[in-house]
Structure formats: C-alpha cells, structure tokens
Amino acid sequence: MSSVDQQLDELRTEIKSELPSDISVSEVKYEGPELVVYTRDPKEFAQQGDLIRQLASKLRKRITVRPDPDVLSEPREAREQILSVIPDDAGVSDLDFHKDTGEVVIEAEKPGMVIGRHGSTLREITKEVGWTPEVVRTPPIESSTVSNVRNFLKQERDERRDVLERVGRQIHREEMSDEEYVRITTLGCCREVGRAAFVLSTPETRILIDCGDKPGAEGEVPYLQVPEALGAGASNLDAVVLTHAHLDHSALLPLLFKYGYDGPVYTTEPTRDLMGLLQLDYLDVAAKEGRAPPYDSEMVRETIKHTIPLEYGDVTDIAPDVKLTLHNAGHILGSAVCHFHIGDGLYNVAFSGDIHYDDTRLFNGAVNDFPRVETLVLESTYGGRNDYQTDQDDAERNLKQVIKDTYEKDGKVLIPAFAVGRSQEMMLVLEEAMRSGDIPEMPVHLDGMIWEATAIHTTYPEYLRDDLRDRIFHDDENPFLADEFNHIDGGEEERQEVADGEPCIILSTSGMVTGGPIMSWLRHLGSDPDSTLTFVGYQAQGTLGSRIQSGWDEIPIDDADTGRQSTLTLNMDVETVDGFSGHADRQGLENFVKTMNPRPEKVLCVHGDESSTQDLSSALYHDYNMRTFAPKNLETFRFV
Amino acid sequence: MSSVDQQLDELRTEIKSELPSDISVSEVKYEGPELVVYTRDPKEFAQQGDLIRQLASKLRKRITVRPDPDVLSEPREAREQILSVIPDDAGVSDLDFHKDTGEVVIEAEKPGMVIGRHGSTLREITKEVGWTPEVVRTPPIESSTVSNVRNFLKQERDERRDVLERVGRQIHREEMSDEEYVRITTLGCCREVGRAAFVLSTPETRILIDCGDKPGAEGEVPYLQVPEALGAGASNLDAVVLTHAHLDHSALLPLLFKYGYDGPVYTTEPTRDLMGLLQLDYLDVAAKEGRAPPYDSEMVRETIKHTIPLEYGDVTDIAPDVKLTLHNAGHILGSAVCHFHIGDGLYNVAFSGDIHYDDTRLFNGAVNDFPRVETLVLESTYGGRNDYQTDQDDAERNLKQVIKDTYEKDGKVLIPAFAVGRSQEMMLVLEEAMRSGDIPEMPVHLDGMIWEATAIHTTYPEYLRDDLRDRIFHDDENPFLADEFNHIDGGEEERQEVADGEPCIILSTSGMVTGGPIMSWLRHLGSDPDSTLTFVGYQAQGTLGSRIQSGWDEIPIDDADTGRQSTLTLNMDVETVDGFSGHADRQGLENFVKTMNPRPEKVLCVHGDESSTQDLSSALYHDYNMRTFAPKNLETFRFV
Ligand SMILES: [Zn+2]
Ligand SMILES: [Zn+2]
Ligand SMILES: [Zn+2]
Ligand SMILES: [Zn+2]
Ligand SMILES: [Zn+2]
The missing domain is CATH 3.60.15.10 (Ribonuclease Z/Hydroxyacylglutathione hydrolase-like)
Known part of the structure; x- marks a missing residue:
C-alpha cells in the first residue's frame, strides 16, 4: 500500500473514533489540499454544527463532508426543499445538482443570505436534503468571463x-x-x-x-x-x-x-x-x-x-x-x-x-x-x-480640475486606462465627484475590456476595500452601477455619436496607447482643441503614450476604413495626472x-x-x- | 547529414586543398578534442616537417595524423627499423603496435631521446615505417599504478x-x-x-x-x-x-x-x-x-x-x-x-x-x-x-634540529605523512640535508602508499619543479633514488627489525594518524622516550593526530595479533614542525x-x-x- 493510502486508512480510523456512533464514514480521500469525508449520514453530520470544525482542528486538515450518492434525495424534490429554506431576498438565480459528489451549487445575488449566520442556513439545507451546498455569487453586472469560467469548470468536472x-x-x-x-x-x-x-x-x-x-x-x-x-x-x-x-x-x-x-x-x-x-x-x-x-x-x-x-x-x-x-x-x-x-x-x-x-x-x-x-x-x-508620487487627494483634485476645465470648454476628457484596476479606481473617483457635486454630472463611457473587468470586480466584492464591499452588497449603493456609466458596446457608430455629442468622460484601453479602441477615440477627438487627453497611469518608454506625453503631435494611425496608415495631427490638450498608480x-x-x-x-x-x-x-x-x-x-x- | 558530419566534410575538403597533391586524405574524424586525419601517405606527411603545425594553426584545431592500416609495414619489420633510428641511450623498454590506429607506443627511460629535437626523431620514425609513434616514460621507479593504468587502457582501447x-x-x-x-x-x-x-x-x-x-x-x-x-x-x-x-x-x-x-x-x-x-x-x-x-x-x-x-x-x-x-x-x-x-x-x-x-x-x-x-x-x-605559516627555510631548520636531537639520543624520528605530496617534499629535504651533511646519514623508511606515490612522481618529472625535473632525467642525480630511502615492503617483520635497529627516520601514512601503518609504528615505538613523533602536516579536528598534538598520551590502539583494543601509553617525544603545507x-x-x-x-x-x-x-x-x-x-x- 502506498504511504498515502496508509495515511488515509489511519485518518479514516481516527475520524470514526472521533464521530458519534450513529454517523458512518464510507470513504476518505484527498482532493487537492482538502480531506473529503464521505458519509451515509450527511443530515446527522449537519445536525451537530461544530463537528467538522472540531475534526479539522484535531486533524489539522481542511475537511469537506460529502454524502454518499445513494442517500441523496431526488434533485427535483431537493430543489423545492432548498428554496423553501433560503430567504427570498437572497435572489437565487441557479441551482445545479452534482450527483457524483452530492454537491449542489447555488448561485445567488446575495450569497451571505444563503450561507446564514456562521453557516446556519447551509447546515439547515444539508439537514433537510442531504446534499452539500456550495454558494457562488450571481455577478451584479453580467460577466461573460465569469460565466464562461463557471460553465467550463462545470463541463470539465470529472477531469x-x-x-x-x-x-x-x-x-x-x-x-x-x-x-x-x-x-x-x-x-x-x-x-x-x-x-x-x-x-x-x-x-x-x-x-x-x-x-x-x-x-x-x-x-x-x-x-x-x-x-x-x-x-x-x-x-x-x-x-x-x-x-x-x-x-x-x-x-x-x-x-x-x-x-x-x-x-x-x-x-x-x-x-x-x-x-x-x-x-x-x-x-x-x-x-x-x-x-x-x-x-x-x-x-x-x-x-x-x-x-x-x-x-x-x-x-x-x-x-x-x-x-x-x-x-x-x-x-x-x-x-x-x-x-x-x-x-x-x-x-x-x-x-x-x-x-x-x-x-x-x-x-x-x-x-x-x-x-x-x-x-x-x-x-x-x-x-x-x-520615486515619490503625488498623494491620492492631490491627484484627485488635479483630475477634477482637468475635468472641470474641459467641461467649461464644452470638450471631452479622454483617459487611456488599463482595463483592470486603474479603470475601476477612476470610476470610483468620478462617481463620488459627481455625487458630491465636485464636478458636473456627465456620461462616463467605458470602452474596451473595462466593462468586463468591472463586472468581475463586482462579482468578488469580498476582495475590495471594506466599505466599498458593503456598498456593493446593496444594489442601490453599488457605485459601479451608477447611471453615468455607459458601456460602449455599439462599436464605431456609438463612438461617433459620443464624439459628436455633449461633454463627457471616456475611459478606454489600451492604457499606454499601444492599440485598442483608444486609437479610434484619438481619430474621433484628436483634432479637437477643446478636448483633453489625460494620462493617469505610467507610460512605458517607447509606447505611443509616452511619446505624446513628451510632446509628439504628429501621430501615425491606421485609418479605420482603409487600414492604411496616415498621420493624425494632435490638437487635443494633453494633461498628465500623477498619483493613481497601483x-x-x-x-x-x-x-x-x-x-x-x-x-x-x-x-x-x-x-x-x-x-x-x-x-x-x-x-x-x-x-x-x-x-x-x-x-x-x-x-x-x-x-x- | 548531421552538422558534425557536414563540418568534417568541409574540413576534409579544406585539408586536401592545403596539402600537396601527392598526399592523400582517406578519412577525417574527431577523437575527443583532436581532429584525426587518416592518410595513405604517412611517410610523405612526415617528410614535410611543418605540415601538421601549419594545418593546425590554419584550422585552429589540434591535429593528429594517422596512417591507413593497409599502408603499414609489418610490426616485426617496423620494430627493427624503429630501434635502429632511436639512440641506444634512450632505454626503450617496450614497443606496442596498434594496427587499428597505426600507432606504435614506445616506452622508454628517456622519452626526450625518442622524440628528438623538435620531434625530429619521431618524424624520422614515421618516414621509415609509416606508423605514428607515441612516447611514454618507463617509470624510473617501478609503479604498479602506472602500469595498471597503462595496461587497462591498452586492453580497453576499442571502447x-x-x-x-x-x-x-x-x-x-x-x-x-x-x-x-x-x-x-x-x-x-x-x-x-x-x-x-x-x-x-x-x-x-x-x-x-x-x-x-x-x-x-x-x-x-x-x-x-x-x-x-x-x-x-x-x-x-x-x-x-x-x-x-x-x-x-x-x-x-x-x-x-x-x-x-x-x-x-x-x-x-x-x-x-x-x-x-x-x-x-x-x-x-x-x-x-x-x-x-x-x-x-x-x-x-x-x-x-x-x-x-x-x-x-x-x-x-x-x-x-x-x-x-x-x-x-x-x-x-x-x-x-x-x-x-x-x-x-x-x-x-x-x-x-x-x-x-x-x-x-x-x-x-x-x-x-x-x-x-x-x-x-x-x-x-x-x-x-x-593563517600565516612559518616559511620553508625555518621549517626545514626546525625539522633538521628535531632529527639531530633525536639522533643524538639514539632515537628514531617517526613522521606521519600523506602519501601524495608532503612525503615527497620531505624526501627532498632529507636527501639534501644528508648529502650536505646538515644531518647524519641514516636510513629513511617509507611505509604505506608513499613509495608508490613517489614512483608516480618520478614517472612525470615534467610536472615537477624545473631543476628537480632536470635532476630526475639523470639517474645518478634522481634524489628519489638515493641510497638512504627504503621501501618497507616486508610487513610487520621488517617494521620490527627497523624498530629494534639503529637511529633512522620513518615516513608513514596515514598523515593524520587515523589508520594505516602509522598505527603499527606507534605500537613499536610509542613507549620509547628517546624517539620523536614529528607532525609536519595539518591535523584535522577529531583525528588522533590532533589529539596527540594537544597532549593525549593514552592512545586506544588495536593489538596487531589479537585485534583487540588496548591502550598504549605514549612516551615518545611529540614535536610539530610547521611550514610544510601544500x-x-x-x-x-x-x-x-x-x-x-x-x-x-x-x-x-x-x-x-x-x-x-x-x-x-x-x-x-x-x-x-x-x-x-x-x-x-x-x-x-x-x-x-
Ligand atoms: Zn452539473
Ligand atoms: Zn508586475
Ligand atoms: Zn501588477
Ligand atoms: Zn582540497
Ligand atoms: Zn588538495
């Protein structure tokens, strides 16, 4: 017997001796870093709230308990029971039963309400149906990335x-x-x-x-x-x-x-x-x-x-x-x-x-x-x-000044930004500035992967700053859902409309002006002296962004229709606002x-x-x- | 074709174009770092003394020329011709013909005389017989190591x-x-x-x-x-x-x-x-x-x-x-x-x-x-x-003083020494000291692997100090052949005789008194207060040598006959002479x-x-x- 099998055998014996006699252990195995314990008595297990925690601390292992497949209730029946246990406010959007592991994946808008205080609702579910619930959040903003990853993992579950x-x-x-x-x-x-x-x-x-x-x-x-x-x-x-x-x-x-x-x-x-x-x-x-x-x-x-x-x-x-x-x-x-x-x-x-x-x-x-x-x-x-940077307060004050100045000229603020991180930080700054009246309300257009990246952020609010996380838990306070934010999903036509329209702010990739929709925005707005190109992130040497910062105003650019390269004369105001680094x-x-x-x-x-x-x-x-x-x-x- | 084969092809073409038209090239290949050129005209090759050197410098490779096997004269015939070319004084002790490579290995007491000025005698040999001579020295002192290695390599020649x-x-x-x-x-x-x-x-x-x-x-x-x-x-x-x-x-x-x-x-x-x-x-x-x-x-x-x-x-x-x-x-x-x-x-x-x-x-x-x-x-x-050491002159003076003092007490000087290096250095010091009368003439007994290691030294005099090398080339000046040196090859009986005999010097392994014949010498001489145990090399911590240096005089020792361990009380004088490090x-x-x-x-x-x-x-x-x-x-x- 391999040393791992022997180890599992010993663990099984130890777990049995720790558990009350009415709880059976049918199998013990490793899955990644976790120790998975299969039982024919999942409900009894769940009834004794502290049992898993005690076992985990005794064995110094992360422990998951799963029911034996043949003691599970029918998914159709279980679905109804589960939904009756979870409060309606939780916003359950999907239930997915995996017979092979006895798990049921519950997708909900408010995972916290499915979990309950210290996991009480989860335990309640197991007590009722035997299935082991696992909870994921329904993205508040639809994210194709998140749903692709989840679907892929579902499909590849066996492997x-x-x-x-x-x-x-x-x-x-x-x-x-x-x-x-x-x-x-x-x-x-x-x-x-x-x-x-x-x-x-x-x-x-x-x-x-x-x-x-x-x-x-x-x-x-x-x-x-x-x-x-x-x-x-x-x-x-x-x-x-x-x-x-x-x-x-x-x-x-x-x-x-x-x-x-x-x-x-x-x-x-x-x-x-x-x-x-x-x-x-x-x-x-x-x-x-x-x-x-x-x-x-x-x-x-x-x-x-x-x-x-x-x-x-x-x-x-x-x-x-x-x-x-x-x-x-x-x-x-x-x-x-x-x-x-x-x-x-x-x-x-x-x-x-x-x-x-x-x-x-x-x-x-x-x-x-x-x-x-x-x-x-x-x-x-x-x-x-x-390498000392402007502090964030000053940076925000400077940015708001640039926006106000441009607004007063009836111009547009074009900000090249990385999709991940700096864009969301900008969104938070802009949302607050408008809410508090520091800058006039105007549309903020998000182009490139920024919208998708923002959707991923809102899917995982636990990873955001405490107070931001709390706000996202309440739809009406989620700053990323503010009215001014518009996802550019209508291509060139929509960009043309925006360019022809009222004062606004545009956040677009790529962050160093090396390609992506920012190039298109430069074609639309580059000749407008009332608009401002505003850099808020580091421009690496050799990138077009860095060259524009250092004064270039003749910009090689591919024509959108013909694909031929031509030269664009940049008449926009160019500003740099330091202090937003990640x-x-x-x-x-x-x-x-x-x-x-x-x-x-x-x-x-x-x-x-x-x-x-x-x-x-x-x-x-x-x-x-x-x-x-x-x-x-x-x-x-x-x-x- | 592999890149190496292609390279060899090109080299062959280049070599042909460099050589006079009457010298053929039948094959070109690599053997280790050397480029080997096979020819059906080895004698012509040898006639043009500088040809190989020119080729080597042109191609920036080490080059060996070998005759094609089928143009070689018969070994028996070649042997006579070769011996007639080499001066008698060279002391040829063996000729070994290798048909596969066309090489003849000539073992001689004076390899220089086989080689001749700038290799002239070697070229003469090839001109006469076609075989490529390779010369090795007959060890002036018989060395089983050298002859074992040579025989082994002869036997494994193909592989x-x-x-x-x-x-x-x-x-x-x-x-x-x-x-x-x-x-x-x-x-x-x-x-x-x-x-x-x-x-x-x-x-x-x-x-x-x-x-x-x-x-x-x-x-x-x-x-x-x-x-x-x-x-x-x-x-x-x-x-x-x-x-x-x-x-x-x-x-x-x-x-x-x-x-x-x-x-x-x-x-x-x-x-x-x-x-x-x-x-x-x-x-x-x-x-x-x-x-x-x-x-x-x-x-x-x-x-x-x-x-x-x-x-x-x-x-x-x-x-x-x-x-x-x-x-x-x-x-x-x-x-x-x-x-x-x-x-x-x-x-x-x-x-x-x-x-x-x-x-x-x-x-x-x-x-x-x-x-x-x-x-x-x-x-x-x-x-x-x-870590500054005594300089060699002082070291030698100190050693000679120890020897003189012991001699005057009618005692014996026992020196634990490493077989390789320090022993030969000691031999040179002692040989000169006796020759110049600094110390009295007395036997110097060499025990353990010292004799064999000395034999290897005399086989490769080119690796020794210039003037020593020159002396070894003349049998009558080879210091290692001096009369006072005696190889202990008669085991315990001979040791007993030496111990019972006149004043003398004994060099014996191991150098740190961790085993070997030095243990036997301690049994024979350890109780003699007129004899001196003299350390001339570094004694690592934990070794018996180091303990004796620091004053131990109760020495655990295996009895020669019974193999049982007993304790020897060391009454010998113990001296340390620094300055002979390698x-x-x-x-x-x-x-x-x-x-x-x-x-x-x-x-x-x-x-x-x-x-x-x-x-x-x-x-x-x-x-x-x-x-x-x-x-x-x-x-x-x-x-x-
Ligand atoms: Zn499934
Ligand atoms: Zn990095
Ligand atoms: Zn990074
Ligand atoms: Zn070393
Ligand atoms: Zn060494």
Missing part, C-alpha cells in the same frame, strides 16, 4: 476531480529527503520590470511563483528552460503560485501546460478569472499584431482547470513541507502577497508580488503582518531614490518594510529597473540594517 | 576510441542557444573544507568541476542530486574537469559513472594515475572500516577510461562554447588551476583548485598569469586573518591575487571554513577593491 485527487495525493506524499535547504532561483524580473518568475525549492519540493511576459519585449520570456525550472522536466514542479493576473506575472503560465506541466495553480478566485480574460486578450493581440502566440486558448483552459482557488488567510498545505497563505496585496483585484511556511517551523518566505501599501478607493492596503517571515521578495517598481511608491515600499511584522532578516529587491532595485536595496540596508540584495536573473540564493 | 569519437562529436556539435549567460553553482566546499564540486554553466554547456568527499564526514557528499547537477539526468553534463587527485576533490567522481554519466573527464596525466590510486585506497579504507562504499572499483576503471589527459598550457575545446586550459597549481603532482574561456571572448573563469603560491622543493609556484580572467574561484584553506597561507593567497595578471573583477572564496572564507573575502575586497563573495553551498552566481 477536474481527477486532477484534484492526484494533486491531493502529491501534497500528502511522504517526505523523502533528509537534507535541509531553502532556495530561491530568479528566472526573470530582476533588474527589470516584466517576466516575473521565481523558483522556491527545498530538497522535497519545487514551486514556481509567477510566469509572466515582458511588455514591449516579446522575445524576453522567463528562463524556464534552465534545469532549476523546467530543464529537468515539467513534472519536476510541484506547484505554481500566481500573485496576480497582470500579464507580466501570468502571461506565460499556460505555456507550462504546453510543456507538460500537469499540476496545480494556486491563486485567488478573481485572479483566476482576470487571468483568463487577460491571457485570451494576450493571444488576441498577438494574432492581431501578426506574432505567433506561444500557446493557444486550449492551454488557457488547461490552466483554469488546474487552478485551485484560495481565499486570503487560508493556510493551505501545497507540498509535504510547504504551507501557502495568500494575503491582500492592495494592487489589483485578487492580488496577493504569497507567504510560504517551509518545514515544521524551518523557514518563512513572503513574495510581495506587486503591492500598494496605502489604502486606495478600491482596495485595502497590502498586508504586512505575518506569524513569521525571514526573507521578503519585494517589488521595486518605484524603488528609485526619487504600485506603492518609494515611501510606500519603505513603509511596507518598516512596519512589517515581524521585520524580515533579508530582502530581495526585484521587479524594478537596475537603479530602482539597487537604490531600494541599499536604502533598506542602511536604514533598517537588513541583509538586502538586488539579484540578477538566473541566480540562486540559499537561506537555510 | 575508449568509441568514447573519444562520441566526445569529439559532442564537442564540435552546433551551438543551439541564442541566449547568453555564464553561471557558477556551488555544490560543495563552500564555508567548509571538503566535497569540492561546482557547476559552470552556459545556455549550451554544463561542466562539473571536481567531485570530492568530505574527510571525517562520510555522509556529507556534494549536492549532486539538485537539478543544476544530475537532477536533470547525468547526460546533461557535458564534461567533468578535475583540479587534482586529492580525495576531497576526486573521491566521488566514479559515482557520476554509476549515475549514468558517460562523458569525458579532463585532467592531467599524473592526476589521472594518482586519482586511481587514491580512489581504490578510498574503497579499501571504507571496506576496512565496515562502511558500504558508494561505488566499486569497476567505476574507478570507468573513470580512467573516460579521462582525457591534458598538458599544462594546452588550450582545448571541451564544448562548442568552452575552451579549457590547465596550469600548474603548485599543490600536488599534476594539480591544476583550471582556466575556462567561454564563448568567443565572452567571459573567463579560473578555478584555483588547491594552490601553493611560492615555489617548493617539489613544485614551481602556482601560475597566475592568464590571457584574460574576470572571475576567480579561489581556495581559502588558510584564508583566515591569522596550501598557500594567507600571505600566499593574497600574493596570488595581488600579482595575478590580469587582476580578476570578482573572487569567490571557497574551500575554507566559514571564518576563513569570510576573512579572505573581506580582505580582498578592502585591499584590492574587487567584488568578493564567500558563497554558501547550493547558490548560483551569474556573471554575464
């Missing part, structure tokens, strides 16, 4: 169960090595921004953290082919952990599956959905620009199929010697600081991913409080000695480290250009007396 | 040719990668002495440098199982380079072949022989101490079969993007500083191995003059801030770096305990303003 069972057995395998070490190998994003990828390795386990591309440098992918990564075979990786959905962290993750990786991807649920959205767009853009995409959409689906979503704060076994906990990073929806606890108290490493230290309208500031952490891998995008500035990075609890012994400064990483590294060394490094790509650091 | 051809094709394969990097991964001997092992890697090539054990810590072997080393499969290594034969560098090399490695081992010829001697002894000691040896003697033979000997100064292609040159390291016979030139002028790394910077009686000081070198990996055995001291290490040409940009301080490597690293940084490191095991440094 996904196989994946989870295999992963579960891997996680709980016996430790083989008697060596001890903890190492980090840098595969990308050192002394540069882009192609984030790190390997965290112990004698037992190898974990890849992030796998991104390098914007503006398509050839420069992470060094996946070295033996420390995939050189020894993709099956040598135990797990992949994704900090957040931005393409410089996620773009090449599907490539792993093309190379034969078949293991889990741990990340938050919103990151899974946003990642899918951005990866498919990445393929789309590559195709449009005539580049061969490195993988196809099938691999994006494989990635989603292998994703095991974790919630902030859940401590999860992901290998025999590694526990992972994700914490809010404040950067974009679902972004996480990833904390790894290695061995039994041996060592702790936190990867910051990208962070925003202060609260924004959209998110709480990044978490920097951990039980233990010896080494921090820290982003350094704004780590340079002069990244902590130099002060924020220092504060993150300074107030971190506990203070780490070592910091690796990454995800910044050479001078930013070196500036930050030497500042942290001098001010806080830690051992700091500005690694190069392809180096390995050993900590234990 | 070895296959190995060489495969290696040759590997070396000359097409470069596949368009990336550029140079990395060093530390697998052992960082912040410790022992288990030397490093990986030097480029996108194209992975080279292992050394593969030793850790004396006194049998479990602690290099981290060979990580993906950067053998984790991705032994076949991922392109080459192994061995700095010198000491077991902390060579002991686990045969293990690679057990793990499936099938590529070349580059080192000097004497290192190959000494390595074989020491590895077999290593297996022997393991067996005697009841430990399971990690490999068997078959793997030692595999290692020898795969060894490609290089001479100091030969620049050799060992991979498509790596050239290796070995230089004298002054540490033990055949020890080398290994210089790697990577890419076409891209980067240069030198591994010091173990070095002695100053000249000793036995060796010239380590070479530190290179065309280019950016990074130096430097041993730090005596890198600590107080390692550069702190001053020598600093001098090596200070006078190095060119001065390296970066230095990795390894092969020393934690404080020694850190002391040396920080001293070099402060005094010479280089970037210095004291790496840990399992780290990777990137240089390009």
